[in-house]
Amino acid sequence: MSGKRYRVLHRTVYVYSDAVTSSYGRAYLTPREFSGQALREHEIRVDPVPSDRSVGLDVYGNTTLYFHVTSDHRRLEVTGESVVDVERPAAASSSPPWEQARPTAGHGPLAVEFTLDLAPPEITPEIAAYAAESFEPDRPLLDAVTELNTRIHADFTYESGSTTVSTRVADVFAAREGVCQDFARLALACLRSRGLAARYVSGYLATEPPPGTERVVGADATHAWAAVWLPGESGGHWIGFDPTNDQFADERYVTLAWGRDYADVPPLRGIIYTDAQESTITVSVDVAPVEV
Structure with missing residues (x-):
């Protein structure tokens, strides 16, 4: 395996x-x-x-x-x-311009729901402008997502206890701090502001202790990341990315469930x-x- x-x-x-x-x-x-x-x-x-x-x-x-x-x-x-x-997911060698990755009723119909904003809305003019900095015209989708992932990681501070499960994305954006669930939800709002399909993923991230130290049982935590829809054969596929750690999901990521938002799963x-x-x-x- x-x-x-x-x-x-x-x-x-x-x-x-x-x-x-x-x-x-x-x-x-x-x-x-x-x-x-x-x-x-x-x-x-x-x-x-x-x-x-x-x-x-x-x-x-x-x-x-x-x-x-x-x-x-x-x-x-x-x-x-x-x-x-x-x-380990197969690495995507290329991706279309992000404008061509927007799903439609005839092209990726099952992904269309994941382009929609939540109720109450999470996409604000400030979040849309923040996303637009990475999504320049005709830029390959994965290039833009890679940059957005890195920017969220750099611009926002991980601060345990700074938010709750009901904290709005706009408040996270204003405070510039949060936890993994917040950063995943911010990424979703950014992608959806561009008309792209994005879903929330709940699960676990396997962590290894520093060399020479033993694993501490029970010290891990649940994790959350985002996934973006990439068009292709058989209805396209989803690529997970993790703004908290500035990386794409790999064999260390165990998926529990996915939906449009934390509240779904x-x-x-x-x-x-x-x-x-x-x-x-x-x-x-x-x-x-x-x-x-």
């Missing part, structure tokens, strides 16, 4: 100050299967054991788990464990019924290489 195999352990623990009588959850914790990524093993464990659970596909083909815990509890733990093979969301006034959440992620 021209790639890597990983064992992924993603654990989320909620602790409440009073009993929760009912907890509904939806988890996007099942890695996708597609050309370049194969799921070898997978399990999602929920504690307390749900009285009801079901697995299905959303509109984008992502696998989701729904569960309902009806026993009283003050602690809820959701753990996803997977073994995934990831191959959060790793875990839910609704609880409780009188608790306080709660804490602890998330640990470990992406460990496995010998093939």
Whole structure:
């Protein structure tokens, strides 16, 4: 296999100050299967054991788990464990001028939805002007995306805790700081301002410790990046790129799910019924290489 195999352990623990009588959850914790990524093993464990659970596909083909815990509890733990093979994507030798990469109803119809802005809108005149600096007329698409990727990496500071999942892209742009989800969403707004198809990708980035040091289990985190649609045979294909690290996605990137925005594919969301006034959440992620 021209790639890597990983064992992924993603654990989320909620602790409440009073009993929760009912907890509904939806988890996007099942890695996708597609050309370049194969799921070898997978399990999602929920504690307390749900009285009801079901697995299905959303509109984008992502696998989701729904569960309902009806026993009283003050602690809820959701753990996803997977073994995934990831191959290195084939490098694109060339790309058309970006203007020719805009999908239409007759050319890349499944990608058209990913050109649309969100509601409320995320594309502002300032973001459109920022994107335009990289998308000069007739410039090859991947050249423009490469430059945009580098500019976001250079112009914005990674600052953990500086934003929340509800922070608007315009606010990230003004503050010039955020986290990987913010930088991916900014890249999407930039591409869509040019009429290009761009999707949000949720997953993991395998990281290796410095030479001579041991891996720290649970120290990794979920990651997010963007993907741009490149026209071609069989409906074209998507190329992932990561503004947080100024690189294109390779065999170190494990894909969980994709959609138009973070809100489409959060790793875990839910609704609880409780009188608790306080709660804490602890998330640990470990992406460990496995010998093939």
